[in-house]
Amino acid sequence: MPTLRRRPPGDPERLPASLPAVLRRVLAARGVRADELALDLAHLLPPSGLANIDAAATLLAEAIRAGEPVVIAGDYDADGATGTALAVLGLRALGAAAVHYVVPDRFRMGYGLSPALAEQAAATGARVLVTVDNGISSVSGVASARALGLRVLITDHHLVGAELPAAEVIVNPNLPGCGFASKSLAGVGVMFYVLLALRARLRADGWFDAARREPNLSEFLDLVAVGTVADVVRLDRNNRILVEQGLRRMRAGRMRPGLAALLQVAGRDPARLTAQDLGFVLGPRLNAAGRLDDIRTGIECLLTDDTEHALALARQLDAFNRNRREIEAQMHDDALERLAGDDAIGVCLYSDDWHEGVVGIVAGRLKERLHRPVIAFARARQADLLKGSGRSIPGLHLRDALAAIDARAPGLIERFGGHAMAAGLSLRADALDAFSEHFDALCREWLDEAALAQCLDTDGELAADEMTLDTARALEAAGPWGQGFPEPVFETIARVIEARPVGGDGAHVKYRLAHPAGVLSAIDFNGAERLCDRGEVHLAFTLSINRWQGRESLDLRILALTPL
The missing domain is CATH 2.40.50.460 (OB fold (Dihydrolipoamide Acetyltransferase, E2P))
Incomplete structure (x- = not known):
């Protein structure tokens, strides 16, 4: 039983008296002011606040006007899938002659723009490569893409590492020096902002006319809402606007056929959708394709305009999700047995039988149960390599923890990246014991008793x-x-x-x-x-x-x- 802790009350008097008293108390406790209640698009932060957004718009506008093919390099989770679909659909709507996409094979390539994925991107014949939800740590992948003759635009939201890739343009709210007020944009949110800036640039250039109509980009807010909630980013006011506007469209039945099909197979009424449905109904079904098979099934479900094809793909995704749940349950039970007698503060678990695509979910469930940082490992398809996925608790920034271990024991970690509460890494199999000791020691050093006390x-x-x-x-x-x-x-x-x-x-x-x-x-x-x-x-x-x-x-x- 967690310790129950009352939130600081805030000041309800700063909110309109017309609101129900309980709602005033709740909103005041979350620091909401009267002028922050409206969640209309007019209150969305302007794209101009994002560093390098004008350069990104210029690069893409030049490619569109020249009729150059563009390729999107996406990611294999729900944020990456929705962001990839948004990029393809949005660029096509803005007049791009040809838009392709590539996504890494989770099991053979790993996360991000690798040299191998850059080769796939170049093989499409594109001249411009745009990353979505990845790229900020892809130093070698960007170098390979540029060597292959591609101009590279990185759109990402992950934290920046020690070295920036040598891309033509990088748009990331977490880029050093970027003054954008919302640091919590998801990858799909960053891509939406790039499309907004690109539309403004094309409009100023006189690109749109009676024959080439200017698109309404709000039509894609269903994708933005799903990716934002599924990636569990912080719902600051700007993200709440994006999610609320997407939800309103979906409740009115104005959504991609693929999302409507996924709701149908899940038995959910679109008119009653909540943000929780995006995170617990739609997100897992999209994620399941990337965890167990090929995220392209999810992306194609989001891209298709054919309702029958969308329903067929949605059924495939639903089947993947059922299979994922079965695998997860077996792994979770196994993990609980392995935890018996383990008094580690930083918990590391591994089994030869675990599925590489599901370890993150298991780590998350164990983190909730134990209120400890947890990293679960599975054997990767590459010889003698383990893939780990971790989840943390307030008080321990997981990516910073991995960076600290990397600094203390150079060469121990092959590769790592992520956020404060979730991160991933690769290890040699023979390095697991040493890493586990370092991780537990660092967690004991960084977390005090108050942080380890589970509170609700x-x-x-x-x-x-x-x-x-x-x-x-x-x-x-x-x-x-x-x-x-x-x-x-x-x-x-x-x-x-x-x-x-x-x-x-x-x-x-x-x-x-x-x-x-x-x-x-x-x-x-x-x-x-x-x-x-x-x-x-x-x-x-x-x-x-x-x-x-x-x-x-x-x-x-x-x-x-x-x-x-």
Whole structure:
């Protein structure tokens, strides 16, 4: 049971009195001001704030006017897939004569623009190469691309390493010296900004006319929303605008046929979409293709305009995702056995039987369970090489930790990169023990007891007359909620009337609770281990809306439960 910790209250008086009191409290606790409530596109940060954005627009505008083919070098996750599809569709809409794309084979090439991928890109006949969601660490890949005669534009959002690639132009909000206020753009978000700047440049050049109409780039915000949420970047105001605008289009049925097909196979109603659906329904199905097979299945699903073809591809992606879940469950159970008696602060786990494409998910689940930084390794297809994927906790910047280990033990890590909370690396198989010792030692050095204490931040208690469906609707409408803008969590004490295991394996628990607000329904996902069938309980929960056959009812989603 995590320790429950009340969020600092903020100042509700800075928000309009017309808002429900509970919503004012929640938004104030997240630092929202009255002038930040609107999530219209008019409040989006302008592209001009991104360093080198004008040079990127110039490079692409010159290629388009000259009729030069362009090739997109993408990535094999949901951010990379949506960003690649956005780049292809957006450049075509802006008048590019030919737009190709290449993506690395996760198992043979690894992440990013490698020399091998540069050769594939050059073989398309393109003259300009644009990376999406990668490239900032691809020093050798960019050098190879340029040697092959390609002009290279890097669009990325990952943190910058010790050496920048020698690309013609780099657009990255995390580039040193870039003053763009939102450092949390996803890869697909960076690409959207490049398209905005390119459209402005082409407009100024008189490129658009009656025969060549200027495209409405907001039509692609469905892709931007999915990639942004799936990549778990911080939902600052700028990202919330992008996600909210994408969600509005999708709820109205204005989305790519592939996204509509994925919702269909998942049994989700587009009119009721939330940011959580983007992250837990669409994102995993796109990611599953890159984890188990070929991300091009996901990209083609996003690119196609044929609804039947989109549905066929969506079914393939859904099958990949079911297979991924089965593999993940087996790996997770195996990992728990290996953890028995392990008192490491920085946890490293490895098995010959683990799937390289799924270790990141397993690391994430273990991190949530243990509240420790976790790196899970699998054997790569290259001889004597291991691939690791890590997830961290607040207080330990994972990429910086890997950089520190690399500095302390040069040559131990073959390759690494990533973000604060997620990163990847490659090791020689015989270096695993040494790396594990370094990682645990560094985690013990960088993390104090307070950081290792698992806490769940809450927004306090709800009054009985606030525990209503109207409150749940108001909170849902105030989203999108997500990373860096957390969904409201509340506390209460209630008495258990009924508790019964549900789900195919009985892993979840359905509760009926007696409360001053009346008899409440609640669900505790994966809560079978803490099932409580009688007495009073202290709960931490989110308010959710259960929609079934056209009816709505209030449902509590339990996050923590302690018998009293």
